[in-house]
Amino acid sequence: MRTPWRLRDYVFAAFMTIGMVIAVFIVGPFAPPGFQLLAWSPLAAIFLTLGMARLQRPGSIALIVLPLAVLLGLLSPLITLYLAVTVIVIEAVLYFLGSYRKRINRLIANVLFFASANLAGLLVLIYFSQGLISRIKDPKRADALTHVIQFINQPGTLILLTILAGVAGAVGWFLGELAIKQLQKAGKMDVDV
Amino acid sequence: MLTSKFAQPKPGLLSRINPLLKIGLCFLLIGFALALHRLEAIALLAGILLVLLVLSVRINLKVLGYAAIVLMLFVAFSSWLRDISTALTSALQLIAIVIPAPLLAGTTSPADLVRALQAIKLPRFMVLSLMLIWRFLPLIQQEAQRIIESNWLRGVNLARQPAHWFSGLFMPLIFRIVAYADDVTIGLETRGYDPTAPRSNSQPLKWRRTDSWFAAGAIGILALVGYIEWVA
Numbered sequence: 001m002r003t004p005w006r007l008r009d010y011v012f013a014a015f016m017t018i019g020m021v022i023a024v025f026i027v028g029p030f031a032p033p034g035f036q037l038l039a040w041s042p043l044a045a046i047f048l049t050l051g052m053a054r055l056q057r058p059g060s061i062a063l064i065v066l067p068l069a070v071l072l073g074l075l076s077p078l079i080t081l082y083l084a085v086t087v088i089v090i091e092a093v094l095y096f097l098g099s100y101r102k103r104i105n106r107l108i109a110n111v112l113f114f115a116s117a118n119l120a121g122l123l124v125l126i127y128f129s130q131g132l133i134s135r136i137k138d139p140k141r142a143d144a145l146t147h148v149i150q151f152i153n154q155p156g157t158l159i160l161l162t163i164l165a166g167v168a169g170a171v172g173w174f175l176g177e178l179a180i181k182q183l184q185k186a187g188k189m190d191v192d193v
Numbered sequence: 194m195l196t197s198k199f200a201q202p203k204p205g206l207l208s209r210i211n212p213l214l215k216i217g218l219c220f221l222l223i224g225f226a227l228a229l230h231r232l233e234a235i236a237l238l239a240g241i242l243l244v245l246l247v248l249s250v251r252i253n254l255k256v257l258g259y260a261a262i263v264l265m266l267f268v269a270f271s272s273w274l275r276d277i278s279t280a281l282t283s284a285l286q287l288i289a290i291v292i293p294a295p296l297l298a299g300t301t302s303p304a305d306l307v308r309a310l311q312a313i314k315l316p317r318f319m320v321l322s323l324m325l326i327w328r329f330l331p332l333i334q335q336e337a338q339r340i341i342e343s344n345w346l347r348g349v350n351l352a353r354q355p356a357h358w359f360s361g362l363f364m365p366l367i368f369r370i371v372a373y374a375d376d377v378t379i380g381l382e383t384r385g386y387d388p389t390a391p392r393s394n395s396q397p398l399k400w401r402r403t404d405s406w407f408a409a410g411a412i413g414i415l416a417l418v419g420y421i422e423w424v425a
Contacts, residue, residue, distance in 0.1 A: 003318075003389060005318065007378060007381055007382060007386065007387070007388055008374075008375075008378040010318050010321050010322060010388055011321075011325065011374050011377050011378045011381065012374045012378075013322065014321065014322040014325035014326055014329075014374075015325070015329070015333075015370050015371075015373060015374040015377075016370075017322065017326055018325075018326055018329055018330050018333050018370065019333070019366070019367070019370050021326070021330060022330075022333055022334060022337055022366070025334060025337075026337065026358075026362070043358075043363065046363060046367070047367075050367065050371075063318065063322075066319065066322075067319060067322035067323055067326060070315075070319065070323065071323065071326065141273070141274060145274070175359055175363070178359075179363070179364060179367050182364060182367075183367070183368070183371060186368070188368065188371050188372075188375075189371075
């Protein structure tokens with residue numbers, strides 16, 4: 001089968017995936033529980049931006065994220081499915097906008113990816129919390145958790161947290177573009193961006 | 194090509210087992226662990242997996258300590274939500290769900306993994322990506338650790354100064370990652386590697402007698418765990 005990708009593209013995409021995974025290890029110990037994804041977003045977005053800038057063609061995000069999705073499938077096939085769906089949606093949107101050569105398209109892809117990841121994570125939390133609350137014996141504790149979930153479950157809160165994740169993705173995009181400039185100055189990014 | 198001592202599994206029984214069998218068993222164990230609810234059954238499964246992990250995989254003490262702290266926090270939080278028995282059950286269930294993946298990773302060499310992934314007809318780019326992630330993740334993690342230590346030597350504690358994360362940690366790390374990517378590409382190209390070309394295999398995957406014994410043992414243990422959970 002003929003493919004537009006070259007060996008260097010596959011290797012670069014795999015190393016950007018490694019960068020995204022390393023960001024999890026770096027952020028994990030410092031981020032408060034429940035905010036890991038928000039803390040991870042700007043750092044992971046740096047590698048996603050670098051990958052898009054170097055690979056440029058539609059399908060770049062799929063090359064970077066799908067291996068990660070397969071690896072995380074060892075923890076839960078749900079993660080694989082959800083990441084695969086997110087990638088398909090983003091690639092479909094970017095198919096109409098053009099390649100990742102334009103900065104604005106890289107920004108849109110980052111914002112879309114992290115906002116949708118955060119929203120899906122919150123919806124999964126809300127879904128599974130119903131079962132957890134029903135198993136809590138102490139009514140006071142059940143009430144406390146119910147209030148937290150009710151707070152998250154409000155459309156306003158969901159929208160606010162999703163916007164925050166999108167902003168985190170945008171911050172990561174900005175840092176990623178700074179990194180691209182540094183790499184270009186050092187002669188390590190020989191592509192026109 | 195650059196290699197890592199972390200990429201080589203500790204020699205032992207599990208490293209000789211058919212990797213496809215291990216991948217299948219990994220999914221089966223995770224599914225089984227999710228279905229269990231009795232403390233005794235989960236304790237047996239988690240105990241066996243822990244023993245196998247300690248015997249078969251080189252474990253970093255720092256990682257072990259961090260995992261123990263996270264687990265204790267998890268038990269404390271679960272006890273607050275319900276009771277100690279449920280908290281222990283949940284913690285053991287978490288162990289049984291989490292251990293199969295590192296057990297598989299720690300006892301499978303990259304070459305065996307590639308053979309297994311090729312055998313299940315994954316797309317070739319996916320096989321290459323997974324192989325690179327498997328082999329280079331520990332190396333890049335080591336690079337990150339070195340950069341963090343270099344910052345310490347210059348009086349920058351990154352844990353307390355997140356403002357320095359980008360310039361002090363991520364920029365040098367990005368340069369290292371890009372350098373690794375270029376080196377690996379050159380290494381693969383000079384060896385004539387083509388991700389789209391069909392590949393030959395000097396050691397195709399085979400089902401050996403030890404695999405049959407291992408599969409029978411695994412089924413026996415799962416049957417015992419299932420008996421404790423649903424019959425006893």
